[in-house]
Amino acid sequence: MLIHRARAARLGLHRRAAAALAAVTAVLVAAAFLAPATAQAQSTTVQHVGVPAYFNPNASPGSTYWTQLDQSAPNGGVAIANPNSGPGTAFDQGYANAIQAATSAGIKVIGYVDTGYFGTTGRTTRGGSTTSAAWTTQVEGDIANWYSWYGSYGLGGIFFDDAQNVCGTNNAYVNLYIAVNTYTKQNHAGALTADNPGAVADQCYAQAADILVMFEGTYASYSTWTAPAWELNANNPSAFWNLVYDTPTQADMESAIARSKQNDVGYVYVTSDNLPNPWDTLPASAYWNDEISQAGAGSSGGGGGTSPTAPTNLQAANVTSTSLTLSWTASTDSAGVSSYAVYAGGSAVATTNGSTTSVALNNLSPSTAYSFTVKATGAEGVVSAASAPLTVTTQAASGGGGTSCTTSAGSGALTSLTACKYSTYEYFQATFNTTTSLHHVFINTDANTATGYQLPSPSTSKLGADYMLENNTLYRSACGCWGWSAVSGVNPQMTVSGNTYTWTVPLSALSSPAATEQAEFNANTSYSSPLTFGQS
Template identity: 35%
Template sequence: MKKYHPGATTIANPGIAPAACYQDTADILVTFEGPYSAYDVATRPAPYQPQAWEAAYDPQRIWHLVYDVPDATALAKVVARSKANNAGYVYVTDDVLPNPWDRLPPYQAGQVTAAKGSGGATPATPAKPTASQVKATGLRLSWTSAAYPGVVGYDIYQGSVKIGTEANFTPSATVFDVAGLSPATAYTFTVKARDKAGKVSAAGQALTVTTAAASASAPTVPGTPVVSDVGPTSVKLTWAAATDADSGDYVAFYDVYRNGVRELSLPGTLTGVTLGGLTPNTSYGFTVRARHTTDRASAQTATVSATTTNPAPITNPTAAVSNGNAVYTATFNLPYTQRHVFIDTDANYQTGWSVNQIGAEFMIENNTLFQKTGASTDWSWSQVPGVSPLVSTDNGRYQWSVPLSVLTGSGNVQKVVFHGTDGSRNDYLPAVTLTTR
């Protein structure tokens, strides 16, 4: 069908509840076709329940067909039920077998109104939450999903204040971590379910829990940091985790110090960091301390020293001709914010922008090609349209390619200078010569 009518909307009705593997066989799947008695909650002990994959599926790709629906009151129930079942389309009729689809029902107008409205039903109430990992300033709430089909999330309340939401991705226990509490204090929590239409259930049974008393002692000292991956402007630090002296609190932060000054604070779940912004060929001392949520902190670790490397700023410059293009390549060993290739197309230092003993008529800045305009002493350039010269970057190795037809000039020899800057330093290489023809 799609082959001959690529713009058509396809609808598949397997006749039974399809398996998840049918999801991509059509634009819309009919996942229920049957009587009111099999669909409505009140008419049978075990009403129709969608499969788990349907609850997370796009509702605009699910259609339910329900027949033998006696009146407008039952119609409203079916429409509400279809929304809870995550069906984006529903058709309801009072007609019966053998062909319940051969006429419109007398309440057709009401069907449209009900479909546009909320349907009147709200999600089922979630179960009472339970608390675990109860500390002085936080805890974890968990609860079992309620009425999983159609429920897209939960609202968590601390007293009468909503403190967060949690998505409903699986028909199993859902969790929410609460922080910012006070030690030895009683709190009450409830959970409400929310469906795709925005309807919210009543609050589930309340849970009251008292946080632990404040920790009487600081966390242990973390392991001495280990230095690795030392570069010209960065080092990596890792350390063994600190532990709690008692159960009243937990390690919430690690403070990392550079030369005695706190550089940053990390979540207590992390035991490593790469520090950047360092200066090449410079020695640094690093320490780490652990800290509770109540700011009770351990002593700092022993100091570990590291000296950043001092590589040549720019290395391995090349310029060559390939398939009618000028190809420029160099390795930039520092984290420059701008990388330039200055191109002197007539090998005459007296024309163009004067830089490192060449006169550049063109300049590549990162991934943009510019042509010199105005006086040679003015920093004035115009972007060359339609050219994106940057070909690749691999571990600091940059390559650019520009059609020779774009690089207009009077000679067949180019002089090329590579340059890198971070705003505070400028590094140039001596000119590289390229014979273009």
């Protein structure tokens, strides 16, 4: 985990161990750095310098460090902004100016968000709770604040700190990180995400973010550290980041950079700074300039080398009421194309590998116009411009019987409630009369209140929610507790008119829904009465 500005003196166990071993291992450092990390490692030709920029741009020396960062572009790659272990409590014009200047110079700035291990180690939220649900709410609120305050200034993504590194029983831990990663990308197209367990993570975390920080520690510790086999075999350096502090000399820094290349790491930062906060300065100019040169960092936005050409000739085929197939002409790049991402209305809905130029999209809504684009990512991590947009309207629903809608006037925070079931999709609508960042619909699809999430008090019904709509994301219950997995490839088509929110969910996205279902709306601590609805 990166050191919090607010608790810089508090160290993780791996840091205390590293500090204790530093004197013992110092004599081994020079020899260890000369040895190859592993026979399987690939020597990366392009790296990106990723800096935890935990210095205040509103005063010297922080403002000087931000200028130093800007002047390293285009070789400098990524910077983490951290006003106060997160976005802080209010907009800060100084940070806005720093983010804008760095972005203009070619640095991708991502915002710090503390995940607190989602409470799995007993860490409490700012409100004093240890539950994963409370942590999820805080994390999503911090993401929303980052983009609300700094999105227009060029904020480029989110850095999730204090991350778990084990999958958890039935992937319970990693699913929490996958969910907030999905939340970020669905609400902020093009966001770069990073998870920081500060230690080797299980392979399941490869799906939890774009980048994983697999090492954070001292130069002495790094001398004997080798990336795990699954990272080396991935042959995808742009997915991994190493952070090395207490690296005294420029020669030591060069050795650390060389070892990071042996470990097939695409993002790296080495500094002479040390605990209690090794991220509150930048190295002296000679050291820094040499680091930029040694890393061979790439161009704007955390990518190195040239940008792939934009995909062309985007076409749709096999269009039905709930599905279609997209195809496009391949991009070109001197280093090759590693992947494509498909976007619907700015939200990523599918990815393919670099050799696949078509994708089938399911769980769409009938009679709905979608605007699709495709972007390519080159082998060096650079993302192309988007293809020309293609607008496709799905066919109208047909057959399958009539419709049953249930309405309720509701009361207080939640009024004008509607739940409907059509032949191919379900429809929900409510007016939210209170300020909330999270708009929920809980759905019991199997007509069994004993399965799925049991709603807490003050709900008058346990419900047994098998699915949850949270803003524009559909989740499936993973247990009777607060444990959810995002349903991939589904866009619930949330629309907003004033305080009235409407969702359309394809039936194909729900697993064997019963003829009669129940739905309950939620805003903060307010819950509606359950609405029973079904298809006639």
